[in-house]
Amino acid sequence: MPGLSRRTILAAAGGAVALPTLARAQAAQQLAIATGTTGGVYYPLGGALANYLSRGIPGMSATVEVTGGSVANLQLLGANRVGMVLTQVDASVDAIRGNDRFRGRPVPVRAIAVLYTNRMQVVTVASTGIRSMADLKGKRVSTGAPGSATEVMAFRLIEAAGLDRDKDFRARERLSPAESTNAIKDGKLDAYFFVSGVPTSAITDLGASPGVQLVMVDHDQYVPRIVEKYGPVYFAETIPANTYPGQSTPNKQMSVANIVAVREDMPAALVTQIMQVMWSNREEWARVHSAARDFTLAGQTSAAAGVPWHPAAETFWKAQGATL
Structure with missing residues (x-):
């Protein structure tokens, strides 16, 4: 992306990452934004956001981090190694409650914006x-x-479908979407799971490959069972036919919302600046990736955010007319 000041590193939750602390980053007007893998939607959206913030806030230098995704992002936020994250609501709820991967280490995460819907995509070929x-x-x-x-x-989906993640697969890999697509092309993998906005580049690449017929596996029937156990952060949606090359039928799947989040101790003045820049660039952001078209005033609700709002973001959205 032209003009984008970008530092990319692979960030694992427990790895050593040389990033400034949040307090130091704020003093220097430096802000690291944790995104996701390069084959997903968080990365291009985060890159564009870093660009807007760098040019829109005097003295600001915003950078993006390539990570494994929401869980790693929230763990980095909890450790003060990044100042802002893109994350799914389900992971955020686990983080603030100290559940699952965050057991014993709750994260003081606060929502500043609800973005778009992430779709669970179970991807294979005919x-x-x-x-x-x-x-x-x-x-x-x-x-x-x-x-x-x-x-x-x-x-959670595998469990709801009555499968055992440790016993029922010939092999279970932990690959990025781009790596998964390449593995299917090479005949080394049969299917993969990926949660993202649509369309996403890795699945588009697979569908457009010569001699390949893309198949998207329906799984919406398992949503009620998952909601019963994990709460109402998930909902059924449909990815329309022809969203991807060779996708001839709609895909009935499970979705979850995405948010932009910060720590509860981020200064209100900085949050307000970030909100002003983010909201004023929303039309340009939607041209970077179509998922950002869902960044709307109507979408800013507490139910969708899943975790508490940062007070400055709450004030901003109410001033815009959101009911929250």
Whole structure:
């Protein structure tokens, strides 16, 4: 992206990452934004946001971090290693409650904006013979990159479908979407899970590959079971036919909202500046990726955010006319 000051590193939750602390970053007007893998939607949206903030806030230098996804992002936020994250709501709820991957280490995460819907996509090709979740038994699958919300959501879907993630697959890899697409092309993988906005480049790449017939596995029937156990952060949606090359039928799947989030201790003045820049650039942001078209005033609700608002963001949205 032209003019974008960008520092990209692979960030694992427990790895050593040389980033400034939040307090130091704020003093220097430096801001690291944790995104996701390069084959997803968080990365281009985060890159564009870093560009807007760098040019829109005097003295600001915003950079993006390539990570495994939501879980890694929130762990980095909890450790004060980044100042802002893009994350799924389900991972944020786990983080603030200290559940699952955040057990014993709750994160003081606060929402500043609700973005768009993330779609669970169970991806395969016709030659594998996979047409349903049950057909995944005995196959080689990838459940997403380590530290990703894809992995969390995939495990919940696998459980709801009556499969054992440790026993029912011939192999279970933990690959990024781009790596998964390449593995399917090479005949080393049968299917993969990926949660993102649509369309996403890795799946588009697979569908456009010569000699490949893309198949998207329906799984909406398992949503009620998942909601019963994990709460109402998930909902059924449909990815329209022809969203991807070769996708001839609609894909009935499970979705979750995405938010932009910060720590509760980010200064109100900085949050207000960020909100002003983000909101004023929303039309340009939607041209970077179509998922950002869903960044609307009507979408700013507490139910969608899942976690408490940062007070400055709450004030901003109410001033814009949001009911929250």
